[in-house]
Amino acid sequence: MRILLINPNTTAAVTEQAAAHVRQVLHRRLIPAEIVPVTGRFGARYIASRAAAAIAGHAALDALAANVAGCDAVYLACFGDPGLLALKEVSPVPVVGMAEGALHLACTRGRRIGIVTGGVLWKPMLTEFVAMLGLTERLAGIRTVAPTGGEIARDPDAALGRLAAACRDCAEIDGADVVVLGGAALAGLAERVQPQVAVPVICSVEAGARAVIATAGLAGARPALPPTESVGLSEDLARMLSADR
Amino acid sequence: MRILLINPNTTAAVTEQAAAHVRQVLHRRLIPAEIVPVTGRFGARYIASRAAAAIAGHAALDALAANVAGCDAVYLACFGDPGLLALKEVSPVPVVGMAEGALHLACTRGRRIGIVTGGVLWKPMLTEFVAMLGLTERLAGIRTVAPTGGEIARDPDAALGRLAAACRDCAEIDGADVVVLGGAALAGLAERVQPQVAVPVICSVEAGARAVIATAGLAGARPALPPTESVGLSEDLARMLSADR
Amino acid sequence: MRILLINPNTTAAVTEQAAAHVRQVLHRRLIPAEIVPVTGRFGARYIASRAAAAIAGHAALDALAANVAGCDAVYLACFGDPGLLALKEVSPVPVVGMAEGALHLACTRGRRIGIVTGGVLWKPMLTEFVAMLGLTERLAGIRTVAPTGGEIARDPDAALGRLAAACRDCAEIDGADVVVLGGAALAGLAERVQPQVAVPVICSVEAGARAVIATAGLAGARPALPPTESVGLSEDLARMLSADR
Amino acid sequence: MRILLINPNTTAAVTEQAAAHVRQVLHRRLIPAEIVPVTGRFGARYIASRAAAAIAGHAALDALAANVAGCDAVYLACFGDPGLLALKEVSPVPVVGMAEGALHLACTRGRRIGIVTGGVLWKPMLTEFVAMLGLTERLAGIRTVAPTGGEIARDPDAALGRLAAACRDCAEIDGADVVVLGGAALAGLAERVQPQVAVPVICSVEAGARAVIATAGLAGARPALPPTESVGLSEDLARMLSADR
Amino acid sequence: MRILLINPNTTAAVTEQAAAHVRQVLHRRLIPAEIVPVTGRFGARYIASRAAAAIAGHAALDALAANVAGCDAVYLACFGDPGLLALKEVSPVPVVGMAEGALHLACTRGRRIGIVTGGVLWKPMLTEFVAMLGLTERLAGIRTVAPTGGEIARDPDAALGRLAAACRDCAEIDGADVVVLGGAALAGLAERVQPQVAVPVICSVEAGARAVIATAGLAGARPALPPTESVGLSEDLARMLSADR
Amino acid sequence: MRILLINPNTTAAVTEQAAAHVRQVLHRRLIPAEIVPVTGRFGARYIASRAAAAIAGHAALDALAANVAGCDAVYLACFGDPGLLALKEVSPVPVVGMAEGALHLACTRGRRIGIVTGGVLWKPMLTEFVAMLGLTERLAGIRTVAPTGGEIARDPDAALGRLAAACRDCAEIDGADVVVLGGAALAGLAERVQPQVAVPVICSVEAGARAVIATAGLAGARPALPPTESVGLSEDLARMLSADR
Structure with missing residues (x-):
């Protein structure tokens, strides 16, 4: 099982800290899962306002589009879960927020x-x-x-x-x-x-990861969305939105 | 009174249509207000999904930061109001969603x-x-x-x-x-x-505009937020977030 | 635009004070509306109990029936809005409570x-x-x-x-x-x-007046009610209730 | 036990019908209570609108003030209970609505x-x-x-x-x-x-009456209200409102 | 009128105290009702936890099955009403909890x-x-x-x-x-x-009893449940559950 | 990890069916957990009414008291979760209902x-x-x-x-x-x-089991309850309730 861990703020040290803790939890519980950590490309260093969270929703979608291929589940690893419902909507695999x-x-x-x-x-x-x-x-x-x-x-x-x-x-x-x-x-x-x-x-961090693992592979897929035309987005995100799934 | 009308999708024709209708309402009611229309720089052509709306929240903030100077109120002119609470948080003037x-x-x-x-x-x-x-x-x-x-x-x-x-x-x-x-x-x-x-x-479109006008200038300002450091945003938006208001 | 301002208590000085404040707001905002103030004919001097408010609901209806002709909207100018839904039901023009x-x-x-x-x-x-x-x-x-x-x-x-x-x-x-x-x-x-x-x-007082103005002329009329036969009411109110609108 | 049965509309035949049914229920259940029926002095013949109900709230208070002396409980005998909370507030004995x-x-x-x-x-x-x-x-x-x-x-x-x-x-x-x-x-x-x-x-009608009887004499009195000055009301109601209880 | 008063804990002194108080209330109000008190056969001496309450729900059903014959209503005389909805479901007469x-x-x-x-x-x-x-x-x-x-x-x-x-x-x-x-x-x-x-x-204790009396005989019976097969219950309870009512 | 799977109805075949399915889920997901199945000692064959569910709450407590020793978590394996909150209250290990x-x-x-x-x-x-x-x-x-x-x-x-x-x-x-x-x-x-x-x-059945596994070992213990004296219960349950933990 590969889990994409998205930190939607722009501080890689936080991403590493969360990923390390999740790996330790998995190891202690003998769960054979791999963590793929990714950090937001743009937005606030730390998310502590509504504006920062709104931008982080876009950044999380951007990170999802670029990295979800090959993963079985997505862990949106920010307590407050910016963009959660949007990620669930477009992701090909289950998404759980922290x-x-x-x-x-x-x-x-x-x-x-x-x-x-x-x-x-x-x-x-x-x-x-x-x-x-x-x-x-x-x-x-x-x-x-x-x-x-x-x-x-x-x-x-x-x-x-x-x-x-x-x-x-x-x-x-x-x-x-x-x-x-x-x-x-x-x-x-x-x-x-x-x-x-x-x-x-x-x-x-641990409880969110446990919930991701509990949800991965549970039940079938959601119906696909109609494709959406866009401008000015990253190539990966534009392609994900326009995909005729 | 100058009202910034933000269309957070990326289709300028929709912006013009909404602005024209609001100007007509103002004219009919003899209200001396000026409309400053602006269209989102990035995101979906039309907003019809959660992902498009999440991106539009960022685009609306971006448009606000670049254009709010000199305006007395902001009209977020998309029914569904993407980014509404984030705009209210950082805007120096009242924001009302459609x-x-x-x-x-x-x-x-x-x-x-x-x-x-x-x-x-x-x-x-x-x-x-x-x-x-x-x-x-x-x-x-x-x-x-x-x-x-x-x-x-x-x-x-x-x-x-x-x-x-x-x-x-x-x-x-x-x-x-x-x-x-x-x-x-x-x-x-x-x-x-x-x-x-x-x-x-x-x-x-008319009712939202009426609410914007009813709210403009009503009561004092909200307390300012602490400055937020960011990366990868437009210069205007980064400056607005980092401002020590 | 003519706005009927109903004070449902029986103290004319309060009516005048509210009307004066509303006129000042209108003047400051360059809104060309006329205020028609009216005071309740019966009931408590000041409304500060449920009983006083219940009686004021009747008094507000009575004032509406006698004075609404020629007005474009009604401002029920008592914070607590006695009789609000009843006034909305029978009034030929929009009613907004303070x-x-x-x-x-x-x-x-x-x-x-x-x-x-x-x-x-x-x-x-x-x-x-x-x-x-x-x-x-x-x-x-x-x-x-x-x-x-x-x-x-x-x-x-x-x-x-x-x-x-x-x-x-x-x-x-x-x-x-x-x-x-x-x-x-x-x-x-x-x-x-x-x-x-x-x-x-x-x-x-100001915010309620702004809401009245925002609502006046917005959208079509509500469907009329069936006529109601009554006894012991003022002539105007009895006529308004029995009207086959 | 004396129960004041207030019909807040202005049709005495309805009052009599309700009182007769309640008396029959009391008789069948061997409950030694007396019913004192009273009809509203003003308002709609039948209550079938918000306006009629608002007026009936005043009429019920008016009937209470004139007739509650010597009664142990009040039955507000109209399904919809116009004026209920106002009657509870000023009545010296418990009030229950139908x-x-x-x-x-x-x-x-x-x-x-x-x-x-x-x-x-x-x-x-x-x-x-x-x-x-x-x-x-x-x-x-x-x-x-x-x-x-x-x-x-x-x-x-x-x-x-x-x-x-x-x-x-x-x-x-x-x-x-x-x-x-x-x-x-x-x-x-x-x-x-x-x-x-x-x-x-x-x-x-029966269930409401049973609830009145269940409530009469249960627990102590509510605290009294401050006196209220009024104009244009019936002598009894004005006296009840102004009473320094 | 015979009222089955079920105390679902296992302390008979509490049952007697509650029954005595109810009899005093009935006497004072001249209501000709008889109280049939019964105490739970198993469970906590006093109910002061969720586990004790869960067991008391079974004990109350057990007491109901053994004693309801010949009664007109049931008073579940424990404040917290363990098993209330289950008793209402199977009882042939109305049940009210304290x-x-x-x-x-x-x-x-x-x-x-x-x-x-x-x-x-x-x-x-x-x-x-x-x-x-x-x-x-x-x-x-x-x-x-x-x-x-x-x-x-x-x-x-x-x-x-x-x-x-x-x-x-x-x-x-x-x-x-x-x-x-x-x-x-x-x-x-x-x-x-x-x-x-x-x-x-x-x-x-008094208010609950008044509610029982107000409810007894009010309206028709609820529809019967399908019979349920069980093991290990008291003979009376098993018979009540399996009854083809 | 040992999971006590309690079927609170009295049909052992259902217990076995649920246990078999859970074991299959665990095996497929490579989770090294052991299932300890137990069936209610008394109550309905199948739970399909409030009365049956109320009795099952007692039966589930009874099964917990007799079997929880040595287990790391409890799976209350009946959809409707009879006695859930009572089991959580007294169990020394986490309990999750289906x-x-x-x-x-x-x-x-x-x-x-x-x-x-x-x-x-x-x-x-x-x-x-x-x-x-x-x-x-x-x-x-x-x-x-x-x-x-x-x-x-x-x-x-x-x-x-x-x-x-x-x-x-x-x-x-x-x-x-x-x-x-x-x-x-x-x-x-x-x-x-x-x-x-x-x-x-x-x-x-699968989702409930996944939730049990996700919860086992997550965070510390709940505070202990005061001991409760009882009569007429199984020895194990009486001992669990009276325990001075």
């Missing part, structure tokens, strides 16, 4: 889900994303810490205490009985935070 | 809103858009006719009968007491369809 | 709407009104200050600090990114409060 | 509730009423027959077949597992319709 | 309902139960005190202060305008708590 | 989920189950065919046509873009139905 996959699996571990992530602007965006998934009723609350994912990636030790405190607030104030620690840049921090939190803390 | 504005005004004319548009793939996209607006309870139903907006624009007479029938079904089957005829390419068809429909039929 | 219009326009300026008004009993009534509009998902919260609209009208300076504090709480605690300052008696206070609040503050 | 009481009891008899009544304009009004009660999730559907309540009262035999067919459609098409036959004028028809319907059919 | 009945009647006394009960694990279970009833919109909040129902029953005086404080918090913080004091073991405490609370406080 | 797991994975394959199963009484039960999961917005519709799961298991060929037709109706009438074929007894039929359906058809 927040999408992590939240659906979290629903099987607890009744009310808390979300903790870095960057204060993510809260309204994730609120709408959860609503788009139809999971609002399952949401206990979303708490952000001030450092963004990028800042946490550069100095995770400095952020651990604040992340743990936010997770505890999700449990104790918001009533969450499971918390998703969200963000590609937070890969691996869940197990370090867990000892300080009374309810299960889920790593979004 | 579907957003038309649907909110329609809510003051009827209790249950019907939507009729061209292109069968729009139905799920508009369903989600209405949910994102929080107006699902007000929605009677969405009906699409097979010809897309582009096809209707090329031969409106051929589509009139089907559009009128869909409007009547909205009223009689779905229980709509007002119908929005949606789409830049359908500008001006509402009044031709009205005589065949028992409930009010609203032209989305 | 809260209705202000809230729909506010939705284009922010994702989550806060409401601040005077009189503690309004909170549950407005909660239900927002639900009736179908806008509950867009509501961040409703905050009332102790002085009623009537008391604020008599001494606005004394209330400014409390209104500004309530607006700030809407933004900072409830997460509103736009606040509607609601109430005919609060006409013009939004711009005085704005400098103390980080998010846009909307004047309900 | 639709309110019948629907809450129906919820204990079935999972999904169907409503059948006379007069096609009631459907949107009842849809909103059910939403106001918060019972929308429990609603299977609302079906109206063309003859209004008034017409059914004059010739019930002619309407029986259509009412039974509508009840069956509620069960078979809408999935209702209990149906409420709503309307003061339909008192006693449920048992005649029942043999033709596979699911339980509830008489709204 | 929480179900109390909450529906409470809806006629206030707009927003607070719930106070003993045992902290009940909060999520009751949240889901209220959602299952479709009454979430009417819920102001649920507050639990640390002592469980069993502990309160053994020393009610010690719990009164905490229960009153929780009721006040429901009113003042959550915005409840009526509070249901829930639990078989709290029978009779509502009237002792009422003087310390500004909004009506409803005794769930 | 419908729960299949529906959450289906959400990553389509926007609107259709459900097809055998036995007409399941429709309202599954409607409530989907609501309990919080997935109602994602549900396109539920369609049942007349033969129950038990009957389909005995003669799958006879049911294939009706199942395929129901799947097509889900897609074409209800608007589902993915369909879950639900039921332990329908194991393996999805791939036979798929060629006749235009949208992906998911086998609930």
Whole structure:
């Protein structure tokens, strides 16, 4: 099984960090899958606003078109899943987003889900994303810490205490009985935070990857779309859109 | 008052058609506003899929960054409003989308809103858009006719009968007491369809423009966002994102 | 364009204050519309309870029947909009309520709407009104200050600090990114409060008037109702109900 | 126990019919309660529009103020319950509406509730009423027959077949597992319709009365409202509103 | 009228306490009904977890099958109503649960309902139960005190202060305008708590019983189920399931 | 990895069929997990009513207590998941239900989920189950065919046509873009139905198993419950409930 891991921001170090963590999860679970990591060609260094996310949707499509050939599934590895529905629409293989996959699996571990992530602007965006998934009723609350994912990636030790405190607030104030620690840049921090939190803390990078693997090869294909004529796009993306599948 | 009218698809003829209709509405209502039309630089010729809409969100941001200077408000003139929330976030002046504005005004004319548009793939996209607006309870139903907006624009007479029938079904089957005829390419068809429909039929191009005018200059500015570093974007867009407003 | 401005309470001074503010808005925006103000013939001096609002629904119908002839639109100028749907049902021209219009326009300026008004009993009534509009998902919260609209009208300076504090709480605690300052008696206070609040503050009197103007002449008429026989009503209202339109 | 039965329309024959049916129910169940019937002083002969219902809210308050002294509970005996929340607010004793009481009891008899009544304009009004009660999730559907309540009262035999067919459609098409036959004028028809319907059919007049009796004397009083000054109302109503309770 | 009162936990003292309180209510209201109390044969001594409630659903069915013959209605007398829908499905006479009945009647006394009960694990279970009833919109909040129902029953005086404080918090913080004091073991405490609370406080044992009486004999029977073959159940329950009704 | 597969009905042949299908899925995907199948000790032969499901909740707890030792995860292998939340509460290892797991994975394959199963009484039960999961917005519709799961298991060929037709109706009438074929007894039929359906058809037995595997070992444990005293239960279950974990 080959999984295309798309990081739709433009920082290759984040892509590598997420890919490394997923490979470690696969190895620990004896799952024989290969990860094909790819980074967005254009857009924000780190996605922390609606504008950056909107551009990232285009960048993710661009990355998909150039790299999906030969893959069995696609992991959209940004917590917030920019362009998710568009990728699902045109991809020849199943696509699962990091927040999408992590939240659906979290629903099987607890009744009310808390979300903790870095960057204060993510809260309204994730609120709408959860609503788009139809999971609002399952949401206990979303708490952000001030450092963004990028800042946490550069100095995770400095952020651990604040992340743990936010997770505890999700449990104790918001009533969450499971918390998703969200963000590609937070890969691996869940197990370090867990000892300080009374309810299960889920790593979004791992949970998203588990959801991708669970979905790959499940059921038949979606019907193809009619071809779309375009201008000014990369050759791969233009060809994917115009394909008469 | 100068209004930037952004058509986020890449067909200039649609931009001109929408701008002409808006100018006519303004003239008829004696409103002294100037329309500045702009067409997307890249993306689909006509937007009729999620992938095309995702790319159009980027194209609309790109058009905004290059053209908003000196304008008092922005009219995102595509029914489905690609990139709407991202534009609102970064724009220095109010932004109203065609579907957003038309649907909110329609809510003051009827209790249950019907939507009729061209292109069968729009139905799920508009369903989600209405949910994102929080107006699902007000929605009677969405009906699409097979010809897309582009096809209707090329031969409106051929589509009139089907559009009128869909409007009547909205009223009689779905229980709509007002119908929005949606789409830049359908500008001006509402009044031709009205005589065949028992409930009010609203032209989305006109209603959206009315909402833009109603919103321009209403209340103070939103707080500025922190600057965002990016790569691979147009110079104007990169500058807008990185601006320390 | 002639707009019938109905104040459904029985205090003419409030009617005059609202009409004056609307005329000022129209003048500033160069919109050539005439305001025809009318005050309720019976009911509470100030509407601050469900009973007063129920009676005001009848009074608004009574005022409509007596004064709508020759008007192009109706502005139900009480924040809470007593009798709104009944007026829409029987009126020959479009009717927009102050809260209705202000809230729909506010939705284009922010994702989550806060409401601040005077009189503690309004909170549950407005909660239900927002639900009736179908806008509950867009509501961040409703905050009332102790002085009623009537008391604020008599001494606005004394209330400014409390209104500004309530607006700030809407933004900072409830997460509103736009606040509607609601109430005919609060006409013009939004711009005085704005400098103390980080998010846009909307004047309900102005926003409602803008929504009336945006709606006037938009689309065709609603189907007529069957005539209703009645007893004990004013001659005008009885005639309007029994009309075989 | 004395129950004030308010018919908020202005047709005394409907009041008498409802009162007679309630007395029969009480007698059959050995419940020693007295019915005090009262008819609205002004408004529509039969309530079949939003305007008529808005006026009836005022008329019901007027009737309450003049007649509630010495009563232990109030039965607002019109299916659609005009003015319900306003009456609850000012009444010194519990108030239950016919639709309110019948629907809450129906919820204990079935999972999904169907409503059948006379007069096609009631459907949107009842849809909103059910939403106001918060019972929308429990609603299977609302079906109206063309003859209004008034017409059914004059010739019930002619309407029986259509009412039974509508009840069956509620069960078979809408999935209702209990149906409420709503309307003061339909008192006693449920048992005649029942043999033709596979699911339980509830008489709204009886069920509402049962709910009034179940609620009378249950728990303490609501806090009093501040007094309200008014003009142009009946002496009793003005006194009730201005009372410093 | 004979009412089967099923206590689905396995503590006969709670059954007797609830039955005694219901008999007192009936006597005070001159209602000639007989109470047939029965206690669960297996399961938890006190129900304070999901597992205990799941087992209690089976125990309640078992008790119903053995004792319903000759009864006119069933009162499932545990606040949380384990097995409620299953009992309704197979019972030959109407079944009303304590929480179900109390909450529906409470809806006629206030707009927003607070719930106070003993045992902290009940909060999520009751949240889901209220959602299952479709009454979430009417819920102001649920507050639990640390002592469980069993502990309160053994020393009610010690719990009164905490229960009153929780009721006040429901009113003042959550915005409840009526509070249901829930639990078989709290029978009779509502009237002792009422003087310390500004909004009506409803005794769930009394309100549930009133709802049972209001429902008994209302409308026809539900359609019978197909027979079900089983193994390992009590003879009475197996016979009830296999009955070809 | 050892997975306890609990069939909460009392027909061992269904248990074996489900276990065999899961083993085949694991083998095909090279996942080294062991299945430990167990059948309910008491209750209905086939679960096709609320009463049968309520008893099955107890039977599933009973099976869990007797067999969970040494297992890493629990698969509650009945589509409708009787007792699901109670099992999650007391189990020392993660529990995933067949419908729960299949529906959450289906959400990553389509926007609107259709459900097809055998036995007409399941429709309202599954409607409530989907609501309990919080997935109602994602549900396109539920369609049942007349033969129950038990009957389909005995003669799958006879049911294939009706199942395929129901799947097509889900897609074409209800608007589902993915369909879950639900039921332990329908194991393996999805791939036979798929060629006749235009949208992906998911086998609930396989999808549920994939979700169990995805969840096993994800994140830490839930907090333990306080011990519960009981009477009349199996020794294993009584011990599990009374355990001071």
